Amino acid sequence: MSLHAALRGNAQILLERSENSLDALFGGADNPLRHLGALGLYFLWILVATGLYLYTVLDTSVEGVYTSIGYLSREQWYLGGILRSLHRYASDAFVLVMMLHLAREWAYGRYHGFRLYSWVTGVPLIWLVYISGIGGYWIVWDRLAQFSAIATTELLDWLPFFTEPTARNFLAPDSVNDRLFTVLVFIHIGVPLMLILGLWAHVNRISRVDYLPSRRVMLATLASFLALALIKPALSDAPANLALAPAELRLDWFFLFIHPLTDVTSPAAVWALLFGATILLFALPFLPHLKAQPIAVVDAANCNGCSRCHADCPYEAVTMAVHPGKRGHKIAIVDPDLCAGCGICAGSCPSSTPFRSQEKLVTGIDMPQQPVDVMRRQLETQLARLGTQPSGTTKLVVFGCDKGADVRGLAAADTAAISLLCTGMLPPSFVEYALRGGADGIVVTGCRDGGCDFRLGMQWTQERLAHQREPHLRSLVPQDRLRLVYASRSESRQLAAAIDEFRTQLETQTAISNRPPAYSRRTPHHG
Amino acid sequence: MAKPAAIVGQIILYGAFAAFLGYFATSPTYKQIPDDVALIKLSMSHLGGRECRKRSPEELAKLPPNMRAPLECPRGRSDIKLVLELDGKPMFETVMHPTGLSKDGVSTVYKRFEVKAGTYQLSVKMNDNLINPGFNFVKEAQVTLKPAQVLVVDFNPDKGGLFFQ
Numbered sequence: 001m002s003l004h005a006a007l008r009g010n011a012q013i014l015l016e017r018s019e020n021s022l023d024a025l026f027g028g029a030d031n032p033l034r035h036l037g038a039l040g041l042y043f044l045w046i047l048v049a050t051g052l053y054l055y056t057v058l059d060t061s062v063e064g065v066y067t068s069i070g071y072l073s074r075e076q077w078y079l080g081g082i083l084r085s086l087h088r089y090a091s092d093a094f095v096l097v098m099m100l101h102l103a104r105e106w107a108y109g110r111y112h113g114f115r116l117y118s119w120v121t122g123v124p125l126i127w128l129v130y131i132s133g134i135g136g137y138w139i140v141w142d143r144l145a146q147f148s149a150i151a152t153t154e155l156l157d158w159l160p161f162f163t164e165p166t167a168r169n170f171l172a173p174d175s176v177n178d179r180l181f182t183v184l185v186f187i188h189i190g191v192p193l194m195l196i197l198g199l200w201a202h203v204n205r206i207s208r209v210d211y212l213p214s215r216r217v218m219l220a221t222l223a224s225f226l227a228l229a230l231i232k233p234a235l236s237d238a239p240a241n242l243a244l245a246p247a248e249l250r251l252d253w254f255f256l257f258i259h260p261l262t263d264v265t266s267p268a269a270v271w272a273l274l275f276g277a278t279i280l281l282f283a284l285p286f287l288p289h290l291k292a293q294p295i296a297v298v299d300a301a302n303c304n305g306c307s308r309c310h311a312d313c314p315y316e317a318v319t320m321a322v323h324p325g326k327r328g329h330k331i332a333i334v335d336p337d338l339c340a341g342c343g344i345c346a347g348s349c350p351s352s353t354p355f356r357s358q359e360k361l362v363t364g365i366d367m368p369q370q371p372v373d374v375m376r377r378q379l380e381t382q383l384a385r386l387g388t389q390p391s392g393t394t395k396l397v398v399f400g401c402d403k404g405a406d407v408r409g410l411a412a413a414d415t416a417a418i419s420l421l422c423t424g425m426l427p428p429s430f431v432e433y434a435l436r437g438g439a440d441g442i443v444v445t446g447c448r449d450g451g452c453d454f455r456l457g458m459q460w461t462q463e464r465l466a467h468q469r470e471p472h473l474r475s476l477v478p479q480d481r482l483r484l485v486y487a488s489r490s491e492s493r494q495l496a497a498a499i500d501e502f503r504t505q506l507e508t509q510t511a512i513s514n515r516p517p518a519y520s521r522r523t524p525h526h527g
Numbered sequence: 528m529a530k531p532a533a534i535v536g537q538i539i540l541y542g543a544f545a546a547f548l549g550y551f552a553t554s555p556t557y558k559q560i561p562d563d564v565a566l567i568k569l570s571m572s573h574l575g576g577r578e579c580r581k582r583s584p585e586e587l588a589k590l591p592p593n594m595r596a597p598l599e600c601p602r603g604r605s606d607i608k609l610v611l612e613l614d615g616k617p618m619f620e621t622v623m624h625p626t627g628l629s630k631d632g633v634s635t636v637y638k639r640f641e642v643k644a645g646t647y648q649l650s651v652k653m654n655d656n657l658i659n660p661g662f663n664f665v666k667e668a669q670v671t672l673k674p675a676q677v678l679v680v681d682f683n684p685d686k687g688g689l690f691f692q
Contacts, residue, residue: 025536032544092548147559157637163626164572165637171570171679172692220537224545232549245566245675250553260557 004287011107016490019451028449028486030216035450036101038210041199042218043094046225048192050087053080055189058139060181065141066239073235085229091133092254093221098129102281108453112285113292114315114340121202123281125195132191133255139184144249144256146170146240151259158267173242205338207316208456293341293421294368296334302351303364305330308470309345312424314455318345318365332365342454343367343425347461350471352427354379357521370421379430380521382416383437389414394441394506397434398499399426401446403453405487405495415499422446424457428464428473435481436519441506443499445485458486478513481506560641565672567640567649569611571682572633575604575625576656603630605656611680612650613642622657644674651680651689664688 019033026032032039057080059068072080102122105111111119134152138145153167169175203209212218237250251260262270296309300323309332310318317338323329332345345365346352352363354376361373379397386395397416400407401423411417416439420426423446431442444465446458462484463469473482483502487495506512560566579600587595604625611619619638626632634655649670652662664682666689672678679692 022540025533025540088552089548092552093544096548151559154637154639163632164635165570167637168570168572168635171568171681172677220541221544224541224548228545228549232553234552243677245560245564245677247562247675248556248558251555251557252553253551259559263559 015107016488030214035213036097038213040097042212043090046090050083053083061178062176065181069140070236081233082229085234086225088234089225089228095254112289116285117205119285125198128191128195135188140236141240142237143246144237147246147249155262155267295336295339295341296345296365298332298365299362302362303331308348309365312344312348312460315340343421344457347425347427353429354433378418387438394503395439396441397439398443404447405492422454422457423461432477436516441481443483445487445495448486448488476516480513563644563674564641565644565676567678569680570637572635573682574633575607577601577604578658607634608654610652614648644672646671
């Protein structure tokens with residue numbers, strides 16, 4: 001195992017444990033660690049809204065920038081001061097969630113293959129965030145702004161781009177004029193606009209984007225910022241004076257850490273670090289990785305153009321076109337560059353039902369590495385095996401996910417375990433088929449809420465089994481013989497415990513519904 | 528976990544989130560220079576000299592009327608030599624090269640020096656045309672630097688050449 005793989009693996013375990021721990025308090029939908037991207041977008045909207053107000057009251061003259069912003073914090077603390085503090089703390093929080101988002105996607109290995117585009121479009125956004133954030137500090141034109149402006153220009157001057165040192169713009173008190181702040185405001189508005197455009201590109205290839213976190217998370221984080229704004233409002237330092245070097249500085253380490261770093265190393269070291277890290281992030285997807293999953297394949301004869309795969313694909317890889325062989329029908333088309341190979345489309349296809357009598361089950365859209373026909377054969381083989389158990393044995397079928405808790409190790413004399421590419425590839429009719437084929441109970445397990453490796457697999461599965469999404473589980477299937485268990489890959493023990501509990505419940509509760517009527521195919525493949 | 532316990536847990540964690548943000552938004556404080564130190568900033572942007580030759584009347588007559596400039600000047604500029612001394616001891620010495628592919632741009636320097644606050648004899652010498660020996664610009668003065676004071680050493684022909692600010 002390479003050093004990178006070992007690092008990534010350990011980071012993944014650490015993150016998974018942290019996320020699972022927070023699930024206990026927040027639940028998956030409200031767990032901030034599972035919605036970092038959406039949180040970042042939310043913080044950005046806070047920045048835009050508060051920034052609009054700050055812009056309207058800003059006087060862009062040399063003295064005016066300091067006094068107009070200072071006025072907000074002193075005389076208008078109840079509105080302008082709070083908005084200023086929200087602007088400050090939301091920007092710091094944005095950096096925090098952006099870095100966590102980056103670390104999380106890296107740790108989970110979500111940066112190559114079909115995710116290459118999202119990864120590569122995300123890297124330049126970090127630069128835009130820092131350009132915008134550092135420039136924002138200059139606008140206040142206090143001692144901190146003075147320090148940051150000089151330190152940044154001294155750093156920039158190390159690069160061989162400028163004819164004259166840009167630090168000369170901050171040599172003496174008369175070096176700075178009103179026009180500087182007009183330019184700074186222009187940059188501080190223009191760069192975030194570029195950031196928003198970049199974010200649009202960043203999420204362009206995924207469907208049903210998590211644009212905002214849950215209402216609870218939004219309210220809680222906003223309340224945190226408001227509490228900070230009241231307890232520790234954002235205030236200006238003393239006004240800038242280029243004739244004096246700033247003394248002790250209350251540095252915002254989320255953005256301005258780069259200045260002390262330059263002081264303790266050198267501009268060359270800092271640029272090497274920044275450019276090196278950027279190149280490394282861009283190069284990461286091109287390092288050797290496991291071969292990409294085969295992509296979904298459409299069978300024209302069995303595709304009826306229902307568009308369910310198009311609706312359910314988490315990566316907008318399926319589009320609909322005019323069917324070449326059926327007049328007035330549509331056909332699904334798979335974009336190989338976008339397809340994740342998750343199989344969620346196969347699970348959504350109404351033709352994926354095992355009740356079809358064909359000897360070889362061919363569905364409308366399928367995965368070459370785990371076709372629905374193979375799933376049916378596998379299930380029938382397992383059901384036949386379970387059928388040989390003594391009567392009175394509680395026989396369970398467990399459908400799991402390759403990315404979640406491993407179910408293969410759960411296979412036993414009374415338990416059949418089938419692992420899928422993603423739980424979202426399970427057609428609900430397989431649950432009914434298993435119960436009518438002799439199973440006493442069905443366990444469907446996959447990644448935790450908000451932690452699905454393919455984003456929407458568990459959400460669609462849960463909705464399909466709860467009759468909320470097509471193709472839905474038929475109502476003749478009793479819900480008390482079905483158990484949905486959320487378990488990430490590090491939670492095999494918890495999954496085993498949940499299965500044991502379910503088995504005990506089936507064995508001990510007298511009020512358990514009867515199994516649906518037995519069914520066997522005309523041409524069974526048992527054995 | 529029971530709901531009230533979960534709510535308490537959430538409040539604690541959101542509080543920790545706010546505390547983390549609040550702390551690192553201003554702390555720990557940072558000092559770039561010690562209390563008893565002043566800064567001398569040496570910064571210049573100046574075009575080096577060039578040797579122009581006076582054209583003879585014969586040469587001028589051969590030129591088209593609209594191009595009869597009396598002086599013929601090379602495009603490139605001279606390097607500039609600069610010496611900074613503090614209390615008679617060399618503090619910094621450099622030769623600034625003209626910018627531009629044709630070496631016809633300004634020569635620049637920007638350096639920041641930390642010195643203990645106090646009184647010093649500060650001297651700057653500059654030669655902006657190295658064809659000539661010695662230094663054609665010299666500025667010497669006794670300066671008293673207070674803690675955190677920034678003294679700028681610059682050059683501006685309109686201000687008489689080298690100056691301290």
